[in-house]
Amino acid sequence: MPHFLHRNYREGRPASSDCHPMKKTLKVFKFGGASIKDAAAIKNVAQILQSYSDDPLVIIVSAMGKTTNLLEKVVEAHAKKTGQAYALLEDIKNGHYQLMDELFPRNHEVYALVNDTFVEIEWILDEPPHDNYDFMYDQIVSVGELVSSRIVQAYLHESGLPTQWLDARDVILTDDIFREGWVQWDETVDNARRLVPPMLAKGGFVLTQGFIGSTTENFTTTLGREGSDYTAAIFSFCLDAERMTIWKDVPGVLTADPRLFENVVKIDRLSYKEAIEMTYYGAKVIHPKTIKPLQNKSIPLYVKSFIDPSGEGTCISDEAEDLYPPMVAVEMNQALLLISTRDFSFVAEHHMSYLFNMIAEMRLQVNMLQNSAISFNVCVNDIDDKVDRFAERIQDKFKVIIDRGLELYTVRHYHPDVLVNLRRGKIVLMEERTSENMQMVVKDVPVMRRRLQPLPSAKG
Ligand code: ADP
Ligand code: ASP
Ligand code: MG
Numbered sequence: 001m002p003h004f005l006h007r008n009y010r011e012g013r014p015a016s017s018d019c020h021p022m023k024k025t026l027k028v029f030k031f032g033g034a035s036i037k038d039a040a041a042i043k044n045v046a047q048i049l050q051s052y053s054d055d056p057l058v059i060i061v062s063a064m065g066k067t068t069n070l071l072e073k074v075v076e077a078h079a080k081k082t083g084q085a086y087a088l089l090e091d092i093k094n095g096h097y098q099l100m101d102e103l104f105p106r107n108h109e110v111y112a113l114v115n116d117t118f119v120e121i122e123w124i125l126d127e128p129p130h131d132n133y134d135f136m137y138d139q140i141v142s143v144g145e146l147v148s149s150r151i152v153q154a155y156l157h158e159s160g161l162p163t164q165w166l167d168a169r170d171v172i173l174t175d176d177i178f179r180e181g182w183v184q185w186d187e188t189v190d191n192a193r194r195l196v197p198p199m200l201a202k203g204g205f206v207l208t209q210g211f212i213g214s215t216t217e218n219f220t221t222t223l224g225r226e227g228s229d230y231t232a233a234i235f236s237f238c239l240d241a242e243r244m245t246i247w248k249d250v251p252g253v254l255t256a257d258p259r260l261f262e263n264v265v266k267i268d269r270l271s272y273k274e275a276i277e278m279t280y281y282g283a284k285v286i287h288p289k290t291i292k293p294l295q296n297k298s299i300p301l302y303v304k305s306f307i308d309p310s311g312e313g314t315c316i317s318d319e320a321e322d323l324y325p326p327m328v329a330v331e332m333n334q335a336l337l338l339i340s341t342r343d344f345s346f347v348a349e350h351h352m353s354y355l356f357n358m359i360a361e362m363r364l365q366v367n368m369l370q371n372s373a374i375s376f377n378v379c380v381n382d383i384d385d386k387v388d389r390f391a392e393r394i395q396d397k398f399k400v401i402i403d404r405g406l407e408l409y410t411v412r413h414y415h416p417d418v419l420v421n422l423r424r425g426k427i428v429l430m431e432e433r434t435s436e437n438m439q440m441v442v443k444d445v446p447v448m449r450r451r452l453q454p455l456p457s458a459k460g
Pocket of ligand 2: 225
């Protein structure tokens, strides 16, 4: 069987199970969509939390299961006036009510709370679609977290785990770039320190929503898809948590996504640097913005399994590791923009500056770039119509060709054999290497169908 771990990687580690010697008190836990996807899953979360009933604990929850994807469809249907928005919302509501029926008696107050929250979407659907799609998106999609947090809080309370519900929008202040709110740190720190410690002082847990925040005008914002891990890091930073734990459906951080590769191996310890590099380029297990606030305060991050909570998981901390196995991250939905001057003039500094300003203004995420005499090639995440809007805005000055449906492979600590295996069945459109990083933008060779690939070993 191919094994790609360097032997010393496993041997060169300290024996201690706690990689962070500093002992503070507060813990922050985050439970994502998969961990609260149905009634049995929520019961399992309560079970896990029984062991922490004496700890000061802030709990962050995402929307249940795939609710956010379903709410996105409601937004789309309303914006496009397909007439389906109410029916799609009804399905989401029914899913939540069915789950609640398994957890609570019919006269429980949580039904009214959840109903009142869903009504907010109905009010939006009663009006014509808002001109600002992103604004409307945040007002609707945020409801996923608002209802899940009501349900989980009520269930914990019922299970003998006193838990107070906190509106994350009273803590996390963002700018007014909807769908990708940027945290206003000073106000957020003040809010967290004013609101959370008195709640914790009463005893029991404090439970709040991931993913959402508020503008100064009290409009709801979201922090970007999968942003609940980031919310947990924001609370950890503001409250100087002793540690943060994200509970996932995997045993920890693995050498690659187990949905795409076989033979993946758990990494027991990772430095913040490794974690940030992997997650920035698509290791979906942790939202990339999560690492910085934790690193800034040396708060260790544990990635643990909600399926096997006794497992050690992965600890991400200051501790430097110098030997890692090859790790692969795959970012889907990439677009390659081939940008060239219209008059054969060189792509000079003033062109670059213009293009980067535009990229920053539109908050495009650039994953790779290369330039030559008269061209500038950039690989970005292909989100909604951002790429088209960008191309439109620069087309008077530049010719733009867009290649879509691409994948970005990032391999850290690569070995030549690993790369050979990864290239199989792919056309490589752009490639770059440093001593520890290799990246390539690829598309499938047309005749080959996508299937589960063996994770390439260093020995081939
Ligand atoms: P959450 O329920 O918290 O939203 P996610 O689904 O976002 O959790 O993250 C967990 C998933 O991340 C796993 O099911 C796994 O398929 C995927 N994943 C991608 N890369 C990795 C990796 N390197 N290690 C572990 N899991 C990974
Ligand atoms: N519910 C949000 C999403 O699915 C945030 C999260 O799960 O982290 O993107
Ligand atoms: Mg997620």
